[in-house]
Amino acid sequence: MTLDAGETLAVVGESGCGKSLSAMAITGLVPPRAKLIADRIALKGKSLLGLREREWRGIRGRRIAVVFQDPMTSLDPCYTIEDQMREIGRQHLALDARALRARMLDLLRQVGISSPETRLSQYPHQLSGGLRQRVMIAIALMCEPELIIADEPTTALDVTIQAQVLRLLADLQKEHGFGLILITHDLGVVAGAADRIAVMYAGQVVESGPTDTVLSAPAHPYTEGLLHSIPVPGRTARGAPLGFIPGVVPRPDAPHTACGFINRCSRPVSACATPIALMPIDPAHAARCIRPCLGGQIVERHPATETAA
Amino acid sequence: MKPDALITVEGATKDYIVHAEGVRATLRALRGIDLTVRRGEVLAIVGESGCGKTTLSRLILGIEEPSAGHVSLEGKAATDYDRLARAALIQPIFQDPYSSLNPRMTIGQIIAAPLVVRGRGGRRERHTQVMDAMRQVGLAEHLRNAYPGQLSGGQRQRVAIARALIGEPEILVCDEPTSALDVSVQSQILNLIAELRARFSLTIVLISHNLAVVHHLADRVAVMYLGQIVESGPTEKIFASPRHHYTRALLDAILVPEAHRRLPRLTIDAEFPSPLTPPPGCAFHPRCPAADAVCREIDPPPVGDGDTRFRCHHPLPTPA
Ligand SMILES: Nc1ncnc2c1ncn2[C@@H]1O[C@H](COP(=O)(O)OP(=O)(O)O)[C@@H](O)[C@H]1O
Ligand SMILES: Nc1ncnc2c1ncn2[C@@H]1O[C@H](COP(=O)(O)OP(=O)(O)O)[C@@H](O)[C@H]1O
Ligand SMILES: [Mg+2]
Ligand SMILES: [Mg+2]
Secondary structure, three states: OOOOOOOEEEEEOOOOOOHHHHHHHHOOOOOOOOOOOOOOOOOOEEEOEEEEOHHOOOOOOOEEEOOOHHHHOOOOOOOOOOHHHHHHHHHHHHOHHHHHHHHHHHHHOOOOOOHHHHHHHHHHHHOOHHHHHHHHHHHHOOOOOOOOEEEOOOOOHHHHHHHHHHHHHHHHHHHHEEEEEEOOOOOHHHHHOOEEEEEEEEEEEEEEHHHHHHHHHHHHOHHHHHHHHHOOOOOOOOOOOOOOOOOOOOOOOOOOOOOHHHHOOOOOOOOOOOOEEEEEEEEEEEEOOOOOOOEEEEEEOOOOOOOOO | OOOOEEEEEEEEEEEEEEEOOOOOEEEEEEEEEEEEEEEEEEEEEOOOOOHHHHHHHHOOOOOOOOOOOEEEEEEHHHHHHHHHHHHEEEEEEEOOOOOOOOOOOOHHHHHHHHHHHOOOOHHHHHOOOOOHHHHHOOHHHHHHHOOOHHHHHHHHHHHHHHHHHHHOOOOEEEEOOOOOOOOHHHHHHHHHHHHHHHHOOEEEEOOOOOOOHHHHHOEEEEEEOOOOOEEEEEEEHHOOOOHHHHHHHHOOOOOOOOOOOOOOOOOOOOOOOOOOOOOOOOHHHHHOOOOHHHHOOOOOOOOOOEEEEEEEOOOOOOOO
């Protein structure tokens, strides 16, 4: 995956497909039992592979900030919002106490919190889910990061709050210019919020391209299947059967000897029995499929197999 | 009772005693609910978390009694049914297919349990019924001897549906039946619910926060806000021309996977208030773009407009 400065990339896929692990790989925080193997992970040309913990400290929270689905996992219940924001500010910013407090109040205002003084003195459990997520975004913005990774930031929120938080992220991005990786299982969240999409399935990116292209003309049968399974008011006939993808996701420990989607695919051929590479369709759009759909037609491509497993 | 009413809720309130920061307080989860569910329809209940949807469903299921008002099924108070008679009439399906199935029972035992409890049929007869139910919800026969832990989320929800249907109830109460499932599986469960509804002429109360799902399945919609129904009516009418500003906001907030969409800019502010301290007047006024002095003081009564009802002093106009 690549992300341009100031751009939003949505990483979408069903639970367990590897979205969160991808985010962890970028921030060097893979789980203890996991081993990260990568050709290259780089931020503005600087490699993030094999960094020491001390070097990460200048990057995590500072150049790359992460916002999680459940703010309670990253907020400490025993400290006020002010304590937690101040701690992060002290680590990364050279500001005196007064300037730091002004910065905190300003950030809370920027994320749409109307009485920031009150909120600063409160504990996380005293805030609603939506407010906590706004606080997390304020904390993420503290050091003006170049990249924000938001992992299911609105999944736990009510629909009206979800729309407002997504809007907030988009508005803040316009103002601050950070790149945004928006991880979500909800394709609805992607439309309007992301410039480009990477669709993941069973640990791989199976399609990537501009949001509007992928949503209106999905090339990979998995993307197509997902889109057909979601009712859209005004477009899907009410009550008519929805599309679905038969079968289940392969186990993560299944051997990687064929296209990962072969057992659920609507158009498999014998050539799909080898691992398939992510192949470009045009310079901006790629699919891990030898029979992608292009302009409404299934096209046959040479079974270029993966170079590296 | 209207002639075709199967479920009738009249003036129902529900209070809970809670301890908020060490102080005993009364939380009014439902504040005067009037609702009719007609035989054979799918009625959806929508609204933000904490607005009282699950509480209302528990009153309808007869699991809890209203603090005031009445809830009746086929003209008889929901809590006056004995357990077996009620189970034969109405069955719940919950959001989480993981916690609602006993992990130590086989799928066959789980599905047969309602029959066993009622002492219905002999072993062989029950076996036939279980196999029928499994076929109807699309579960492969060999899964009869499997345990819930060996099944996927979608399969488990099918088990829950088979168990609910085996006693041939008239009413299903589905509380967020697909929220815990992935989208590719969600659509199969929605298709199943639609199919079974047609086949068995079921009456369904569908609780969902997903307005697109509601639009797809429901005949009528009731929108709840802070323990009240603020708008109700036929699905297409509500979606085409909502009268309440809260309904408008919920519809605006629907995010669909279509190209060339823009993120919505909602006209409502702030957040859902605590039911411990409901705002005076219209409970929605602190978030409403149309609120004025009247809204801050007087709770708007429900007004009828043909087959829709809404509670608002300044309703959105109907299209000319
Ligand atoms: N700490 C861990 N130990 C073992 N397996 C894990 C761990 N974290 C994630 N996995 C596995 O890796 C796969 C991808 O997980 P994840 O990235 O969390 O998926 P997603 O975020 O897309 O839902 C899943 O099969 C998951 O079970
Ligand atoms: N058993 C209970 N004890 C105390 N408060 C409750 C209980 N059940 C629900 N509530 C409260 O009642 C309100 C409505 O809850 P609920 O019906 O679960 O809402 P919803 O299903 O719409 O999210 C919430 O404020 C909730 O905290
Ligand atoms: Mg995840
Ligand atoms: Mg609920």
